[in-house]
Amino acid sequence: MLEKLIVSKTLRVPASTAAAGDGAAVARQFDAALLDAGFSASRALLEHVGGLAPGPAMDLAAAAVSAVRELVGDHVRHNAYFLNFPDGVPDTVDFWMERLAAAVLAGGGTALADGRLNLLELPGYGTYQHTYADLLAAHDEFVAAAGDRLTVLHLGDTAEVEASRLYLALAGSTVPLGEADLAILGELAVACVDGEQPDAIPVRENRAVLNGVRLVLGRPLVAVDTTTDVLRLACHVSGGDASLATATRLRAFPRRERRVLLAALDEVVGANPAKLGDVARFSEPWKRLGQRLHPHEYAQWPHAQAVFAVARGERTVPGIAGRAEAAIRAGAIAPAASVLSAAPGLLLRSADRLLRIAPAAQRSAVVEAVSGALGSASGRVLCSLREHVGNRLTPASARMFANRSRGAWVARDTRPTLPAGLVAELSSRLDTEILARLPQLPHPLLVDPDVLDVALPLSGRAAEGGFAVLPRGSRSVVSGELLRFFMYWRQTARRTDYDLSVQMLDAEFHPAGQVSWTNYRGGGLVHSGDITDATDGATEFIDMPLAKTRVRYVVPQVYIYTGESFDDVAESMFGYQTRAEDQQGAPFDARTVRARSDLRGPGRVALPMVFAQGKRGWEAVWLHLYLRGMPAFNRVEDNALTVADRVRALVERRYLTVSYLVDLFATRTAVAMWDGEVPDEPVTYIGIHAPDDLPEGSQAFTLDRLAELIPE
Template identity: 55%
Template sequence: MVLRKRRRVLLPDAPAGDGRAAARQVDAVLMSAGFKLSGEALERLGGFADGIVIDLGAEILDVVRREVGDHVAHNAYFRDFPAGVPDTVEFWLDCVLDALGARTVEELMVGEAVNLLALPKYGRYQHDYTEMVAAHAAFLPSAGDRLTVLRLGGDARDEARELYFALAGSAVPLNEDDLVDLAFLAVHCAAGPQPAAIPVRENRAVVDRVRLAEGLPLLADTVTDVLRLACALSDGDVTLETPTRFHGLRRATRRGLLAALDAIVSAAPGKLGDVHAHREPWKRLGERLHPHEFPQWPYAQDVFAVARGDKRATSLAGRVEAAFAADDVPGALAVLSTAPGMLFRALDRLVRTAASADLVGGEGAMVDAVVAAVAEAAPRVSGRVLLGVREHLVNRPRALERRVFVNRKGGAHVRPEDRAPLPPEAVARLREILDDEVRGRLPIAGPVLVDPDILDVALPLSGKAAPSGFGVLPRGSESKVDAGLLRFFTYWRQAEEDTDYDLSALFFDAAWENGSWVSYTNLSDGGSVHSGDVTEAPEGASEFIDIDLAGTEAARIVPQVHIFNGEGFAEVAESFFGFMLREPAQEGLPFEPATVRMKSELRGGGRVALPLAFLRDADGSWRAKWLHLHLKGMPFANAVENSRVSTATLVRAVTDRAQTTVRTLLDLLPPDTVTVDDGTTPAVPVTYIGLERPDHLPEGSTAYTLDRLAALIPT
């Protein structure tokens, strides 16, 4: 876990020996996968006996190969890809003629069309992996290939505790895989020292599961916190996005949950109003907890009475809606001022409504009151919310035509921007309040040294804005693309039923028009080539697309993975997407791990995945825009040509938005405190912000790298 997340190698206490030659061999194999041991790690590894070195090297190699997708055999349908890919129609006709040798035309027909899936030669590998490898020339390494350094870690317990503190104390919600890792670490760390704060309630639920078992005080302080904990105890969804099937609970566990509920409601009866947001889960949980068996906790029984409708409790949100419905802006503001987070999330609506009231009254008193309330509440609002509202206010005056809505699973839809504009003066005053508050909370001290490649990386205001993987940046980030050849790849392995994923790419001009594509229905277009359609994956299957960035006429490239039929992204045994940057002269196999720049797990509930887009600027340079989005798609037969318009609309709306990036935070600092890293060693300790920690930092420096980016977000 530490190697995967921190790129640190943990070495055990083991008998000394002279394993230097074996360590160099391990390092050479790692380099072929695009990784390398640091000098310190290589020296320490070489101090063990040969057998230990080889065993440890195999473990390290297994982890990093999985990180970049090199743990599976990537076969291409067309053996010689990117050479030897035929014309699409000619290939289809060849498949039909091949099938006619054993079948009648009628057997191949579906209505008036030929069913490609019924053709024996179509969609199924005609050669094995060994034959494909033999058909390709050796890979020629290049100076531009990726080389990720693996550094020596410390004591395993210390590393685990540090990682636990980072995950549990994260200021942003974690993605699904990180929650699983936190649950594992909590078993070992939740009874010991804790982070100063665990602000994300989903994280609290994961930690509280262990604390409850250990008889320690719970971190829960709302009734919804207890519901999340109950979901964790049943191995369910602590985000409450999907229903949890509650397990039968031991009496001691039931007592712990009910006692926590009773203490929360007795201290603040108004928190009963939160029950309405999750009435059905509360009803199901009540069937497992049997609160009537515990008369000593009457306030806990009230929770379930509200869920059943036997007891009335007005939620804060209900009081706000009632005030807005009555055009009572002062009333809505008064209620929202008691809940700073809700006030900030309702700020746009509040300012619009207040501006309308001021127009009627002929003065600006109501907008002034809203601004004053925001200034008073700002110190009590989390940094993540402050930055999210700031990003919203930056985009509001930009006259964007569309609004983008993205849920926690990456599902997205677009609607026209039909809200009234906000008063420019109010927006300016609000932004100043937010900037001052964020500036005062930044965890950055002393001189700052920054890697220019991280400036346009978006701050992960939610960990769910990016899936797990290698080289994955948060949604909205931008990164330079500097290579002659861009190669997409996807891999999937079905679990139970035949499953067909289709890798495709859309091409647009700078105005997001004139869309063409490369997919199984169009194997080549303008120098871009598809590796061929694979229609089932019992042993795993791969598809590739090659794009000559210098030769393409497109200005916008959007790769996609479509589910044609079979299991969804969350149902298959394994699935991922990535891209490589390489030069045509390098030859080699379709998949070469040293050229992989990004590999991400495919997750989400939709049937079409949009991992990222590639944008060409006026000077001809290319950059990647990270999306991590999903379209709902159709239950069957999703195809790139059928989603051109919706894809262009969505991706354009995302790329038009201004994002909160590392640059945003650094712009809040005095300019003379920020220096761009040029590779020279600073004279004094610095705060370094970059993709990876360099070797030239003086002792005492603090580094914020990609794995610690969330730590830059003020608490």
């Protein structure tokens, strides 16, 4: 449903064009339902709902409430294994002995087959022994507190206008989108195919998604300017990976589509034969595509035929990267930089390597080549290089490499550091170029302090979908007295056992204990009990009293013990709540949810975030990482060192944050910090969520729009 999608993505409720009437009663019910989920309606939204006829008002309110409940994970029932959790959780061994005694009294059964103990077969182990209604009845009513989350929903334009606005923002994004946003872009591309189109589509994967829709619907392709654009498109419409990181099984293409793809290839190569230099990099996918497109049947497009000749090795066309590597092997570093100048983005991504290996006599030439490329590279590449050089004054304790699928591995940092003078010079030149590209703000800048430590979203692939999910490396202060992690999953076809666990680390990132299904209590933390089957959905919790937790780092993680992967289950999520210790209520309450992220990724171990204790108290640091793990029986005990080295590499890295852009803006516009008081004049607001009642004419950049601040 389009309205729900818009609410989930923008926290704006599309205005209804239905008949007017008296919907005041519905508006009151709507406001109450939102408050139960930790949301509130802006004044304009309540007035709009109240001005509709009761039927349309109810439809609009129901769609909005459903969307926000799903957003925070309140659309499912979060039961706990132990009825009175966090009270009444027994010692782990005592609990196992109790279950074992029950098995003996029942005759042993399969739990004691062959003289071996199988925990999963113990009577009552891993399955709920009470209903969700029983759980609610066993807990006192939730006590509202001043610190509970209250997120404002705003009134938007009509669904068509909001859809078009969101489509243009996603399609024209200057940074790669995550999987969830790419799926949304695909849906919107169908609805908006004949409407307004973006002036530019900088990200190649976005082009593939849009052109996939246009190819199927018989519309002309847009923004195809490299041969690889055509290959990405073919992979995308085959249901594969448009980033080309993984192999795609290409489908058969009808003659109409074959003609479109070959004509696009012919036009690209005909306009610039040097574009053939990109083909060899993906020769195998090109060969497979040639088998599907039959280019030999279309003599009218000889340039397209040349693409497949290069892929088959019948013709050699050296690419820029190949020529640069040849120069580097010959010790000609400055000439290599000159070759790479034809591809500014590639040159800037290679800048560190070139500067490290350049002899002193050639270093100034490399610096000039890099400086000359700054004006032609994308803003995302400039910001990435700025973040990179900011981390090159001292060796890293470990280098972490994260791929597009959020897999990660670490290695020793054997690189020599860059000279401080060189780092300062490059940083200054980058700052000047980035500042020149920042938009001119029409109003003074008003900044929510909570957004300053949010890492710039240089790639949407480094995050998950969900609510209040921040990019990898972002930090946010954790308030409240009790931190509660929750993890929910629902299996699709076979028994699936996920395990929520916590690893504790000391100041030197050494293991300092764990809490999991094998250890219900440790360091003041308490586990809610092990669930081993999620036919109807299952939830596990871990409580962490902030004042009583003495370790430096706490790393919640999700292990696949048996069953379906994160990508195959019907649903999986992780999140955290903050509470006062005396708030009571059921283990899950939407009003206390601070963040909820989807769990969709490769590997058998998920590391969504780490909680670090520092000068500001406890902070949440987003990881968004997946470890390969084992095919089955993954446990926290087996991954202590693997987790610790990745956490250390990420926590110690200095990320480029929103505060960097705010400092640049401050050189040419007035900047003030948001203190909860509504300003009298229009402002440009930057924050996690937009407050209610900003003056008319104000512009708000919230989580869903932070990428728009990154210069083109």
